[in-house]
Amino acid sequence: MCFGDPWEGAVPLRQVARVCTALRDMGCDELSLGDTIGVATPGHVRGLLSLxxxxxVPADVLGVHFHDTYGQALANTLAALQHGVTTVDASAGGLGGCPYARSATGNLATEDLVWMLHGLGIETGVDLGRLTATSVWMAEQLGRPSPSRTVRALSHKDQ
Incomplete structure (x- = not known):
């Protein structure tokens, strides 16, 4: 919860930087910055990465994990990529949530991430059609629509 938590609200970026540098100094060779309640904005992301x-702490040791509660996960990811971060957590169909913040939605949908990366000319090796089909199936099993805009768009493309 690098950007906010349901108990204390906004998390000061200097506090996050202090923890990250302490972990680095203890020997951690990769740090994942999580926004598990989905309150970060691209400005927060750029500010933390700059700090x-x-x-x-170089970008090549950082990963990011964004929930899409306010619809900012993809924009936050783009901000992180523009800062040099190349490790991004996502989940098929945008599944996930946070038991500590009832309003928190799922993770960044892998399909939305892959669509953006392909649009940026970044090859992922992911077959978007197969991933979309799998996510449609998962949504059907769960009895709810996929939150992924890419899944919704591609699954209705031929209709």
């Missing part, structure tokens, strides 16, 4: 860079 971490100033503290000597």
């Amino acid at each position: 971490l860079g100033e503290e000597g």
Whole structure:
């Protein structure tokens, strides 16, 4: 909960940077920055990544994990990619949630991430059609629509 938590609200970016540098100094070779309740914005992401860079934590040791509660997960991911972060957590069909924040939605949908990356000319090796079909199946099993805009668009493309 690097950007906010349901108990204390906004998390000061300097506090996150302090923890990240302490973990790095203890020998952690990868740090994942999580927005598990989905309150981050691209401005928060850029601010934290800039601060971490100033503290000597390079982007190549960072990963990001964004929930899409406010519809910002993809924009936040783009901000992180533009900062040099290349490790991104996502979940097929945008599944997931947070038991501590009832309004938190699922994770960034892998399909939405792959669609964006392909649009940026970044090859992922992911077969978007097969991934979409799997996510449609998962949504049917769960009895709810997929939150992924890409899944919704591609699953209705031929209709």
